[in-house]
Amino acid sequence: MSNPRLTPRERAVLAAIERRMSNPEIASELFISVRTVESHVASLRRKLAAETRAELVAASIGLRETSVRVPDDAFVGRDAELDGLGDAVGTRHWVTVTGPGGVGKTRLALEFARTFAGVPVVVELEHAEPVDVVARISRSLDLESTTGVDALGAVATSLGTRPYLLVLDNVDRVGAAVGEVVARATAGAPDLRVLTTSRTPIGEAGEHVVALAPLPTDGAGSPAVAMFLERLGPGAVTEPPSEAEHEQAARICARLDGLPLAIELAASVARHLSLAELAERLERDFATLDRAAPGGRHRTLETAFEWSWDLLDADEQEVLRRLAALPRTFDMDLALAVTHPGADGTVVRLLDQSLIVAIGGSPRRFRLLEVLRDFVRARTDDELAREVLERHATFIEAIVVPFANRARLDDSLEAMHASEILCPEVNAAVRWARATRHPSALNLASSLGIGIEQYGSDIDSVRTLAAVAHDPELIADATPQQLLALGTALTFLDLDAVAELAERALEIAGDDRERLAALHLAGMAAAYLDHEAIALARLGDAEELAEALHDRWELAATRQMRGVALRRSSPELAMVDFAAAMHDYGRAGDAMHVNNARYMIALTSAESGIDLARAAELAAECVDYARASHNDHELAHAAMVQHLIGRIDAALELDELAHEFRRFGDARCWIRTLLMQAESASEAERRAILREALDLARAVHDERREAAILERLAVTG
Structure with a gap:
């Protein structure tokens, strides 16, 4: 039965009947006569098809149950x-x-x-x-x-x-x-x-x-993606959606932090734009969504957040502006560093008001949803934002420089966890400092270089360091030690930059410490560029200096680089140098590099075919170390060796390896993995994989691998 039209007085009488009131009690409460109440009761019985008072009560309850109005679209993911x-x-x-x-x-x-x-x-x-x-x-x-x-x-x-x-x-x-x-x-x-x-x-x-948190956005099968696809209009995607469409939807939902209103708005925009175009626009800003107008209380993100913004007092608005100007997440110490003493109470109030969300960790870290950050930044003047970013860079520099100084001796889980938090913060600080010519740029960049070498790299950080390395104005002020830290990290991705940094370091080196750093970097560049004679000469000089200075770590590092230089022409001698490096790294207290030298022995053995049983044993030890220390980069190195020697129980599958090395920005190992994938692929897939490897080899100027890949492509036809 559809809802009958009841007058306001009839509704009042019906509500009183539901409360089990008698007609005289109703008349007294409503200040009307009993006869008038009886007239309304008769009308209600007729309209509601109820013969008894009990049926009127049931009808009243039924009307109230149907009064809950929910949208017609599906309720997804909750x-x-x-x-x-x-x-x-x-x-x-x-x-x-x-x-x-x-x-x-x-x-x-x-x-x-x-x-x-x-x-x-x-x-x-x-x-x-x-x-x-x-x-x-x-x-x-x-x-x-x-x-x-x-x-x-x-x-x-x-x-x-x-x-x-x-x-x-x-x-x-x-x-x-x-x-x-x-x-x-x-x-x-x-x-x-x-x-x-x-x-x-x-x-x-x-x-x-x-x-209530936003919808999870973890992958193409996440609740956020399910909601986005459900809200799309006809023809926006294929039926069923393709894998590529799922991936684009996942990219959109991740950018929107899984916020349902933003997802609704994005779905309405997708009537006019392709998913790829929408994703690209959202990477720049959220202005596209503010032109959308689906039904509902909040018609744009602007109106949704304006309501909350107006409830804040002046201090809360100021603190939120400053927190929104930060490049990434923050803990309470960083929040106080960019706001004012005593602002922790304000931060807690903003948490209570759901304008900041906690993301876990110890100490606890927080962030703003990206769509809210965009809203607040539009209400933040440039000078305030610059002040916040300068405070951020100064705060991070004070933490990361001492952290990098002790990184060689600390492979603990606590240090790994700290590096995972610090790395993206330092990366953001380096980009800002470089862009503004802030004096912290080189300290931050060289500390980032040490951190990603010691605890594992990521492609974004390596690219940031590459931008620093190609910035002549910055490099002109760098010390040989800073150039070495940059160059070591860039051996993963940009060997030309490493060679240029080495040349600069040799030009400016003064005392023995600076000469040692410059010779180490120059030997490293030559070793990875397959200039064996030059590498051995530079590294020989570096070894003499390291011994004279009683620097065990540098002694280990130069011997490891000599192994890199020799591993193709004399793999047996290379493995002797790697073993010596393991010993010296152990004396210096650097357990991560002990493991890395062990991996290089295993890799050289696997690639040369010398003592594969020993290679398998060493790779297994590397896996154990990497898992115990949570070092994903070292785990990928070990798993790659296991694949090279044909172990079916490798720690990672080949597809996983390719993904990991891409994530790390480790071009050398990424190419190795692609070449292994090509071996077991169909002819058409093989050509595509080899071309990807060729493009990567050319991008990093690896001429030896470029020639080898071209030869394999010629054989493939």
């Missing part, structure tokens, strides 16, 4: 949250769902109310003032406002008559008034459940908070 909310409401009288604007708090509450076993009543309070709260709830319960009657008492009495679920949506502006209503109503209504939605907890006694 089954776990819906179950969790059910558990919370089942054991608590009052539950508040919190989360940032656009995260889906209202939708979750409505979906829960729609299936609630009792009687749901939904009251929207987004634009209410505190004095309006009781009146709005009264109207939703069909209670008539009468002069001289305790309106809150009437609401509390009414809510105690049935197993109600009172949903109060968007209570941010009226939290204190809501707290008063809930306290009064739940005191005398054991079956009442109250569900509120808010960006921040109200903070009253008895409130249980359920924080």
Whole structure:
């Protein structure tokens, strides 16, 4: 039966009947005659097809159940949250769902109310003032406002008559008034459940908070991608979506941090743009989404966040501006470094208001959702942003320089964890410092070089260092030791840059320490560029200096580089040098490089075919070390050796290896992996893989591998 049209007075009478009131009691409450009440009851029976008072009560409950209006589109990706909310409401009288604007708090509450076993009543309070709260709830319960009657008492009495679920949506502006209503109503209504939605907890006694996070974005099968694809209009993607479309959708959803409102807006834009074009635009900014206008309360990201922004006081807005200007995540110490002393209380309030989200870690780290960051940055002047980035670079420099100085002697899990946090922060600081010619640029860059060599590289950081290496103005001020740190990291990706840095280091080297660094770098560049004679001469001089200076680590490093220079012409001699390097690294206390030299013995053995059993044994030891130290780069090195000698139980599959070396920016090992993949591929796949390897070899100017790949392509036909 469709909902009948009832007059306001009929609704009030029906609500009173639901509360089991008699006709005289109704007449007294509504200040009307008993005869008028009887007339309304007769009309209600006729409209609701109810013959008895019990049927009127049932009809009233039914009307209230159908009053929960949910959107027509599918409810995607929130089954776990819906179950969790059910558990919370089942054991608590009052539950508040919190989360940032656009995260889906209202939708979750409505979906829960729609299936609630009792009687749901939904009251929207987004634009209410505190004095309006009781009146709005009264109207939703069909209670008539009468002069001289305790309106809150009437609401509390009414809510105690049935197993109600009172949903109060968007209570941010009226939290204190809501707290008063809930306290009064739940005191005398054991079956009442109250569900509120808010960006921040109200903070009253008895409130249980359920924080709602954005949808997970982990991969093409994530809930965020499922929602995005479901919201797309006809023809936006193929049916079913292709793998490429899934990947583009995943890229879009990751950029939007899984925020449901942003996903809705992006899906509406995809009616006009391809997924690839939409993804490219979103990488630049979110302006495209602000021109979208799907139905619903929030029509753009701007309006969703403006509401929260207006609730902040001046200090909260200022602190949020500064945190939004940071390049990445932050902990409380960094937050205080870029704001002001005592701002930790403000940061906590912003966390309470869901404008900052915690991302775990110890110490705990935080971030802004990218769409919110974009909104706040539009309200931040350039001078403030520059000040924040300078403070960030100075703060990070003070941490990373001593960290890099002790990195050679620390392969602990704590150090690895610290490097994982520091590396992207230092990377961002280097980019800013280079762009602004800040004096911290070289210290940051050389520390980053040591960190990614010692704990594992990543392509973005290596590219950042390559940009520094090709910046003549910066390099003109670098010391030979700084040039060595840069060059060592760049051997993964840019050997031409390493050679140029070596030439510069030799030009400016003064004392023995500087000469040792310059000779080490020059020998390294020559070794990796297959200039064996030059490499051996430079490294021989470096070895003499290291011995004279009693520098065990440099002695180990020069011997390891001599092994690199010899491994093609004299693999047996190369393995002797690698073994000597292992010994010297051990004396110097560098366990990671002990393992790296062990890997080089295994690699040389595998590539030359000398003592493959020993290669397998050493590779297994490398796997054990890498797993114990959580060093993914060393694990990939060991797994590559296992594939080279044909082990079927390699620590990583070939496809995984290719992905890992691409992620690290390790071009040499990436090429090796591609060549192994080509061996087992079909003819068409083989040519494509070899061409990828050829492009990579040319990009890093590896002439020897380029020639070898061209030869294999000629054989392939």
